[in-house]
Amino acid sequence: MSSRPSRTARTQAGALVAAAAALLSTGLLHPPPAAAATAPSAASVTSPSSGKAPAHATAAVLDLDATGSTPVIHGVDRAYDTASIVKVDILAALLLQAQDAGRHLSARERDLAEPMIRRSDNTAADTLWRQIGRAPGLAAANKRLGLSSTTGGPGGKWGLTRTTAGDQIRLLRAVFDSGGAAHAGSGGLDAQSRTYVRTLMSHVAPEQTWGVSAIGAPGSGKALKNGWLQRSTTGRWDVNSVGQVTAEGHRYLVAVLTDGSASMNDGVSLVERTARSAVA
Secondary structure, three states, X not given: OOXXXXXXXXXXXXXXXXXXXXXXXXXOOOOOOOOOOOOOOOOEEXXXXXXXXXXXXXXXXXXXXXXXXXXXXXXOOOOEEOHHHHXXXXXXXXXXXXXXXXXXOOHHHHHHHHHHHHOOOHHHHXXXXXXXXXXXXXXXXXXXXXXXXXXXXXXXXXXXXXXXXXXXXXXXXXXXXXXXXXXXXXXXXXXXXXXXXXXXXXXXXXXXXXXXXXXXXXXXOEEEEEEEEEOOOOOOEEEEEEEEEEEOOEEEEEEEEEEEXXXXXXXXXXHHHHHHHHHO
């Protein structure tokens, strides 16, 4: 990365700063992620620049090609803000509602769902959050998908949904595992719905492919969704990454949730190092 930004980069940065000012009042700030540096291996780290309270991380890992069905948890499986990883859950709820109605997603719904996952588009998420019925709609879907520790954000603040790494593995299993029976009003995602979510998560924008993608060899199968959120009350960052990765011939579901990082860079670094350590 060049140490001197180009004129285009400076112009884009100025636009992002203006947009961030508007988003701060909602508690949902989503600037573009910067390149990650190497993070400490511990689940809790103190930022050398701040000397304040430590950041925290929890990872959950499930080997889909092993015999066990219980994820391995690294750290305390407590609740964290989801930030934009909740967009996978929003899409799952939308698909379940469509399944119950016996229909496919409409063209308009696809036009919202695809940028919501691939580019982490917040405006699309706002619309689909309202369409699924906000937190109650999310809760109804999660009950069917087996999530037990996820609480939807208040009002329109879907990014303040609270979840655990263990629950995120349950959601990932609903997408990437073979799935159970899917019936109108009951059961999980059907095969077509699972394929749709997997495809979108496999084609996120290049600048958003950090996170659990740090696991495995370059070019190996990876599908993910990341989330990043600067809390307006503290200035600290929630940075998360969930998805499926392939390493040494095994398919892993990985969820890494963090909070309290002093910067976006620190959060990305913590996520990637925690993911590598958890799978290793």
